[in-house]
Amino acid sequence: MAEKRCYYEVLGVSRTATEAEITKAYRTLAKRYHPDRNIGDEEAKIKYAEVDEAYSVLSDPNKRARYDRYGHAGVDSSFAASGMEGVGVDLGDFFGDLIGSFFGGGPRRARGPRRGESIAALLEIELVEAATGCSKTFTVPSEQNCRDCGGSGARLGTQPASCRRCRGQGYEVLNTGFGITTRMRCRGCGGRGSVITDPCPTCRGSGRVTLTEEVTVNIPPGVPNHAVFTYPGRGHAGDPGAPRGDLELRIQIRDDKTFQRDGHNLLCRQTISFPRAALGGTFEMTSLTGEKILVEVPRGTQSHTTVVRVPGHGMPHFDDPQRRGDLLVQLIVETPTHLTPEQEELYRQLAALEGLSPPPPKKGIFSKLKDLVSGENPPKEEKK
Ligand SMILES: [Zn+2]
Ligand SMILES: [Zn+2]
Known part of the structure; x- marks a missing residue:
């Protein structure tokens, strides 16, 4: 596969572009390359997907920050595949039904079985878990198609009846005058083309039930705060025959009492006595991950301003866990309050x-x- 183009380049904006500039550039390009306007044009199709992907990353402040920092690796599918679908602007609504009538196409794709919606979930982890990586199991409630009726909502052995209002089409054609006709989702059946006369007792005719599933996820070491992981097919069920949505898991790292994260480094404070500050020496402390480390106190340490760097005891790099940041220990000189x-x-x-x-x-x-x-x-x- 060809090297991915820079997202800023794809949208033709600068790296410092505002959200509004990004959205404007996206709308212009998405209109230009939209498949409904470029039927059979493979290059436009690729361009459209590229623009869509770039926008899905740059319009999301978290993804954009990750992209700025890690490049494409920061937002690729294993890290956060959520960028692949159009977000924010649904072009189906953008162009309305006019495009469909201009080109006289068959029933619009949006009328087909719809893909399930994604579930957004938040996972809180400790800072030490972010440093070592962790495996978490939790339950996620999701909407699934009812097994008893296969999602149709009709009692087992019966069939939904064809909608009389739209004659099973799912849409109604409206003449707006001026020779323009537009299609609307049928108000009799909500666009399904069928109505339920004898509802399934399990789901009371909705075709949907709530299911609680257990999900186990592995969070890699060095995970950035607010990282989003996408687990395809773990979201709500789609219409029967359509794929399930995704589970989008956002990581929230709890504050640690002792250590504070600063990029790849960890910061902490340690108090030392006057004699140690004046004369120097070493003391032992426990790192975030529980290792015993020796901290070298320089002779003539000044309270709050002397910071000692302990290499390799910071956070692992997310893109290369073998590399680690440093631990920065700020020394605080303690004045004794009780003297023998x-x-x-x-x-x-x-x-x-x-x-x-x-x-x-x-x-x-x-x-x-x-x-x-x-x-x-x-x-x-x-x-x-
Ligand atoms: Zn049912
Ligand atoms: Zn109908």
């Missing part, structure tokens, strides 16, 4: 070296009471 008598003594020596005269050691409870009586330190206002 020995520490108190050492800190006082340090202070003396710097020519400081710290206040006398903390008073005991009795001297505080004495102050209160003498009115030296008035009591603080009580908190409500």
Whole structure:
């Protein structure tokens, strides 16, 4: 197969084009290459599919971001095949029924068995699961054709009767004057061409039942937040004889208490003591995936501004899980709040070296009471 063209090039817009510019370019091109206008023109058919695909990606902010970042690989079928159908603008409605009457074609394709609708679902995973990849099983309720009547809605052994209003055609022809006739979905049968006189008791004539199916999905390591995976044929059933819709699963990664994702890197904070900050050294911590790692504290570490990079302990690259980002550890120097008598003594020596005269050691409870009586330190206002 030929190399795929850049989607921006296909639509003839710049990489910084706004949503409105993209939609405008798409509409112009889709009209130009629409199959109803280019009957028998294979090149137009290919162009139309190309334009449709480009638009389905660039009109979706998530897909567009993924495409900008990973190119076609970020939005190909294994990653998110949802781009293959026209989205947003349904050209069937766009041109209305006029095209059908201009070209005098048979019943419009839209009248045939319709493909099932897709199901959009959200899957929440932990950050560690995004790092290691995970397998998830959950249930998805979907609408399926009733087995007892095969989706016809008519009681087993009976047949839906042909609609009298449209004589089984499914559409009515309206003369709008000016010599233009247009077709409308039959209001007697909703376009099916048949009506049910004896309904199926299982589905009460609707032909549809709700089914809960178990779905197991494998989420690859390094999955980006809000990634959408498409599982073809796991959506709602179509009309009898038409394929099922898709399951479109959007990934939502929960915030982690310790680690924050920044592209391929992970960020975290660790507190260290004054002596460690001043003198340097190493400490051990546990990575997101549970490995013990040593963090090297540089001598003279400054609180909040010193960040230590631990290579290879970030997130795996989605397109190449062997490669991993780094872990960035921001060091926070903690001021001690409780000192042992020995520490108190050492800190006082340090202070003396710097020519400081710290206040006398903390008073005991009795001297505080004495102050209160003498009115030296008035009591603080009580908190409500
Ligand atoms: Zn039924
Ligand atoms: Zn009818």
